[in-house]
Amino acid sequence: MHRSPSHLDKRRTLLKSGGGAALLAALAAAGLTPASARAQTWNNAAFESRNLGETLKALGVVEPARSTDIAFVQTPEIAENGAVVPVGVTSNLPKTESIAILIEKNPNMLAAVFDLPAGTEPAISTRVKMAQTSNIYALVKADGKYFVAIKEVKVTLGGCGG
Amino acid sequence: MADPMKIRASVVGDSTEIKVLMSHEMETGQRKDAKGQVIPAWFIQNVMVVWNDRTVLSAQWGTAVAKNPFLSFKFKGGAKGDKVTITWIDNRGDKRTDEAVIA
Numbered sequence: 001m002h003r004s005p006s007h008l009d010k011r012r013t014l015l016k017s018g019g020g021a022a023l024l025a026a027l028a029a030a031g032l033t034p035a036s037a038r039a040q041t042w043n044n045a046a047f048e049s050r051n052l053g054e055t056l057k058a059l060g061v062v063e064p065a066r067s068t069d070i071a072f073v074q075t076p077e078i079a080e081n082g083a084v085v086p087v088g089v090t091s092n093l094p095k096t097e098s099i100a101i102l103i104e105k106n107p108n109m110l111a112a113v114f115d116l117p118a119g120t121e122p123a124i125s126t127r128v129k130m131a132q133t134s135n136i137y138a139l140v141k142a143d144g145k146y147f148v149a150i151k152e153v154k155v156t157l158g159g160c161g162g
Numbered sequence: 163m164a165d166p167m168k169i170r171a172s173v174v175g176d177s178t179e180i181k182v183l184m185s186h187e188m189e190t191g192q193r194k195d196a197k198g199q200v201i202p203a204w205f206i207q208n209v210m211v212v213w214n215d216r217t218v219l220s221a222q223w224g225t226a227v228a229k230n231p232f233l234s235f236k237f238k239g240g241a242k243g244d245k246v247t248i249t250w251i252d253n254r255g256d257k258r259t260d261e262a263v264i265a
Contacts, residue, residue, distance in 0.1 A: 047225075107190075110224050112227055113222045114219060116235075117216070120238075121235065121236040123236065124235050125234040126232055127228035128228055129227070
């Protein structure tokens with residue numbers, strides 16, 4: 001079989017041009033993702049910013065209110081190994097739409113954003129890396145507004161060693 | 163091609179609980195190798211979980227998600243025998259999709 005060079009070039013350009021987003025668009029076009037899946041993006045600005053203000057700005061957040069309706073679960077007070085720190089966040093706020101995890105003293109604060117469609121419980125568990133002892137922010141978007149809960153996790157061995 | 167995900171999908175009350183372990187380096191781009199060269203960042207950026215043609219979770223991840231990522235959550239509905247598919251895409255454009263049957 002023979003493929004024309006121009007075809008290959010086009011494909012390379014597509015792969016190079018936009019990382020995940022372009023690929024997802026390509027996958028969607030190829031019918032590999034279900035129609036109901038929302039167009040995926042990766043918030044470059046938010047993930048690459050290096051301080052809290054910039055990260056929040058990139059996420060479109062203005063002064064999130066502290067909330068006692070957000071709880072950390074399965075999250076240790078002291079993590080022996082910063083490379084694997086369990087973090088669980090649950091929200092009792094009505095109409096919780098998304099949960100983001102930020103680690104204040106990591107080189108990039110934003111660790112993850114989870115979008116929760118209606119019907120998905122507002123609770124998420126994962127594992128993160130922590131460079132050092134730090135506050136963890138659980139940022140919840142509920143009914144269009146942002147709320148936050150903060151917990152300090154002490155790290156005895158950093159997870160981003162060089 | 164990356165190793166398959168380990169997915170457990172089980173009915174808990176009127177919800178389905180998903181637990182998934184992915185196989186990925188999740189390299190931060192902060193580390194250096196023995197020669198002092200920065201090891202380039204290599205990490206999963208997007209995760210999607212689909213049940214019955216419906217997205218039940220979509221996530222964006224940064225480099226701070228731990229190596230071989232773990233994720234757990236629940237969604238309302240789901241019956242034994244239903245299929246759940248999980249897809250991740252990393253910053254190199256690699257992707258992997260795995261399917262599990264709700265037990």
